[in-house]
Amino acid sequence: xxxxxxxxxxxxxxxxxxxxxxxxxxxxxxxxxxxxxxxxxxxxxxxxxxxxxxxxxxxxxxxxxxxxxxxxxxxxxxxxxxxxxxxxxxxxxxxxxxxxxxxxxxxxxxxxxxxxxxxxxxxxxxxxxxxxxxxxxxxxxxxxxxxxxxxxxxxxxxxxxxxxxxxxxxxxxxxxxxxxxxxxx
Numbered sequence: 001x002x003x004x005x006x007x008x009x010x011x012x013x014x015x016x017x018x019x020x021x022x023x024x025x026x027x028x029x030x031x032x033x034x035x036x037x038x039x040x041x042x043x044x045x046x047x048x049x050x051x052x053x054x055x056x057x058x059x060x061x062x063x064x065x066x067x068x069x070x071x072x073x074x075x076x077x078x079x080x081x082x083x084x085x086x087x088x089x090x091x092x093x094x095x096x097x098x099x100x101x102x103x104x105x106x107x108x109x110x111x112x113x114x115x116x117x118x119x120x121x122x123x124x125x126x127x128x129x130x131x132x133x134x135x136x137x138x139x140x141x142x143x144x145x146x147x148x149x150x151x152x153x154x155x156x157x158x159x160x161x162x163x164x165x166x167x168x169x170x171x172x173x174x175x176x177x178x179x180x181x182x183x184x185x
Contacts, residue, residue, distance in 0.1 A: 010132075010133060012132065013132035013133040013134050014132075014134065015132075016080075016126070016129065016130075016131060016132030016134070016135075017080070017132060017134040017135070019122065019126065020077050020078055020080055020083075020126060020131060020132075020135070021078045023074070023077060023078075023090075023119065023122045023123060023126065024073075024074040024075060024076070024077030024078030024079070024086075024090075025074065025078055026074065026119065027070045027071070027073060027074025027077065027090050027093075027119060027123070028070070028071050028074030028075045028078065029074075030070045030071075030074070031066075031067045031068065031069070031070030031071025031072065031073075031074060031093075032067075032071050033047075033067075034047040034063050034064075034066055034067030034070065034071075035063075035064070035067035035068070035071055044060055044063050044064055044067070045060070047059075047063035047066075047067070048060035048061075048062070048063040048064075050063075051063050051066070054100055054168070054172070055168040055169070055171040055172040055175065056096075056164070056167075056168050056171075057167070057168075057171055062164070066093050066096065066097075068089075069089040069090060069092055069093035070090060070093045072086070072089065073085075073086045073087070073088075073089035073090030073093065073123065074086075074090055077090060077123065077126055077131075079135070079136045080131030080132065080134070080135020080136050080137050080138065081131075081135070081136035081137055081140075081144060082137070082144035082145065083126060083127060083130055083131040083135070083137055083144075083145050084127045084128075084145060084146075084149040084150045084152075084153040084154075085127075085144070085149065085153045086123075086126075086127070087123045087124055087125075087126040087127025087128075087153075088123075088124070088127050088153035088154050088156070088157040089153075089157065090119070090120070090123035091120045091121070091123040091124040091127065091154075091157060092120075092157035092158075092160055092161045093120075094116045094117065094119045094120030094123060095120055095157075095161045095165070096161060096164055096165055096168075097113075097116035097120075098113040098116045098117045098120060099165045099168070099169075100168075101113035101115075101116060124154070127150060127153060127154060128150055128154075130145060131145065
């Protein structure tokens with residue numbers, strides 16, 4: 001059956017709603033672990049200490065940025081509000097997590113990058129695809145979901161990820177070099 005107007009049921013819009021709400025909910029919960037210590041998380045202090053130990057410096061600032069990208073991006077994705085920015089922010093946070101898990105291989109049971117990569121790709125796909133009709137963006141006339149916002153948000157996120165992951169890589173190499181120098185003494 002074809003739908004002559006946007007007023008009738010559209011299964012694609014329902015599929016986007018399900019994808020947005022579930023992905024956004026998972027990301028929001030992840031971010032809440034980092035920011036507030038909810039759901040078994042360690043809050044900003046604990047997450048910051050961990051992030052510092054794996055090369056993200058300063059740890060607390062990186063924990064707040066990652067937590068806001070996940071919690072904020074996830075919440076906005078679930079609502080379907082500012083979808084290009086929300087999806088890009090969440091994808092950026094997951095790109096950082098993917099870089100951390102990459103040395104462990106693909107599968108998550110071995111500490112691999114499968115899970116953060118999947119969440120990141122879904123978030124980026126939602127940024128590109130848009131939220132569908134069952135969304136706050138649609139209700140607001142897509143004021144925060146313009147076509148130009150998609151490449152702008154993705155490009156901005158890509159720059160942020162390159163700087164963050166590049167800085168972490170440099171920090172990890174410096175830590176490894178310092179440790180190797182101590183071992184020689």
